[in-house]
Amino acid sequence: MLLTVKVQICSGKSKILKEYRFKDFSIYSGNDVFDILLETIIEKSYTKVFVLADTQTEKYCLPLLKKYLFDIRLITIENGEQNKTLRTAEKVWSRLQQEEADKKAILINLGGGMVADIGGFCASTYKRGIDFINIPTTLLAMVDAAIGGKNAVDFNGIKNAVGTIKQPSVVFIHPDFLNTLPREEMLNGYAEMLKHGLILDKEYWDKLISISTLEPNKISPLINGSIKLKMQVVKKDPDEKSLRKILNFGHTIGHAIEAYSLALDKKPLKHGEAVAIGLITEAFLSKVKLNLSNKELKQIADVICRCFPKYSLRSVLSPDVIGYMKQDKKNIEDAINFTLLKKIGKAGINFTCSESQITAALNYYDSL
Ligand SMILES: NC(=O)c1ccc[n+]([C@@H]2O[C@H](COP(=O)([O-])OP(=O)(O)OC[C@H]3O[C@@H](n4cnc5c(N)ncnc54)[C@H](O)[C@@H]3O)[C@@H](O)[C@H]2O)c1
Incomplete structure (x- = not known):
C-alpha cells in the first residue's frame, strides 16, 4: 500500500x-x-x-x-x-x-x-x-x-x-x-475502530480508549489509523481466503445477535452495538481458548460497557443465537468459525468453539 x-x-x-x-x-x-x-x-x-x-x-x-x-x-x-x-x-x-x-x-x-x-x-x-x-x-x-x-x-x-x-x-x-451524525451512529463506527486496535495494533487501541468524547473533532484524526490497518489486511487477502478473516473478530457472535435482534426487537440493535457485544463475548472465548489475560479481558469489557448501552441477553435463548451463528458465511461444514485474540493487538484465525463455550461467553456478558 x-x-x-x-x-x-x-x-x-x-x-x-x-x-x-x-x-x-x-x-x-x-x-x-x-x-x-x-x-x-x-x-x-x-x-x-x-x-x-x-x-x-x-x-x-x-x-x-x-x-x-x-x-x-x-x-x-x-x-x-x-x-x-x-x-x-x-x-x-x-x-x-x-x-x-x-x-x-x-x-x-x-x-x-x-x-x-x-x-x-x-x-x-x-x-x-x-x-x-x-x-x-x-x-x-x-x-x-x-x-x-x-x-x-x-x-x-x-x-x-x-x-x-x-x-x-x-x-x-x-x-x-x-x-x-447522531451519537449512537458514532458509537457504531467506534466499535469497528476498537476492533481494528484489538486485532492489529495495541498502540492504536490505547489512543482510541483515551479520547474523552466521540465528538467529530476528537474522532476524525483517528479515522486514518483504521483505514491504514484495514487496508493492510485487505490488500494481502482481498478475497478472504485467510488473513482477512481477522477482521471478523467480534462478528461471529455480533452478527448472530444483530440478526436475532433485527427479527425480534421493536428497536433492533445497531450493527456496532451488536459488534460491541461480540467483542466482549469473543474476548471471553479468547481467554478460554488462547489464554488472553484476565487483565486484558477486563479492560476490553470495561471500555465497551462504559460506552455502549447494555443489552439484556437474558431474553435471548442461546440456542437461537447459536442457530444464527451456524448460518455464518465463515463456517466450514458444521463448525462455527471464530477469530480470537492472543493478546490486545494480536489475533489468530480459524478457531472453533463448542456450544457450551459460546453459552458461557453469552452468560459472561450478561453478568457484567
Ligand atoms: N461491506 C462491509 O465490509 C461492511 C462492514 C461493516 C458493516 N457493514 C454494513 O454496514 C451497515 C451499517 O452501516 P452504518 O452503521 O453506516 O448504518 P446506515 O448506513 O444504516 O446508517 C445509519 C443511519 O444514519 C443515517 N445517516 C448516514 N449518514 C448520515 C449523516 N452524515 N448525517 C445524519 N444521518 C446519517 C442513515 O440514513 C441511517 O439512518 C450494515 O448493513 C452492515 O452490515 C458492511
Missing part, C-alpha cells in the same frame, strides 16, 4: 489530502476530496452519473456533494437495515435500466454502510458490473463498510447472505459529514 500525503495546487490554493493508493483503486480522505471527485469523473468520461442516497443522506449529505457535481441522477432509497434487501436492489437496478445507464455509467454511493453495501452490490451486478464510487457518510462506513470491496444484501433474515466482492473505483472520505 502506498500511503502518500497528496498536495494539490487547485485554484491557487494548496490542498492537503491523505491518499491510499492500491493496484486498482484509491482512497482519499480530507476536507478537499471533492475536487478530486470532479477530476475523476471528467477524466474517466462517464456517460451518466447516478447518486444513490437514502432518505437521510439525501437530506443531510447531498447538499455538500451538489456544490461539486451538477449533472447527477438521484436514486433515493428508504434508510435503515431493514431495507438492505433484494427488493431495494431491484428498485435501484430498475432505475438504472429506465434511465438507460450503460457500461460507462457510474454509481456514487452517498451514505452509510447500508447504502455502500447495496449500492456496491447493484453496481457490481448491473450489466455484469459498472464502476462505483463510495462516499461514506457515517463513521462506520468511513472506517469499515465503504472500504474493502465487500458488497451485499440481507436475505431471508440472514445478514449479508447474497453479495459480491468488488472494489469501488475510488473512496472519498469527507469528515464534515460526521457533524450531522
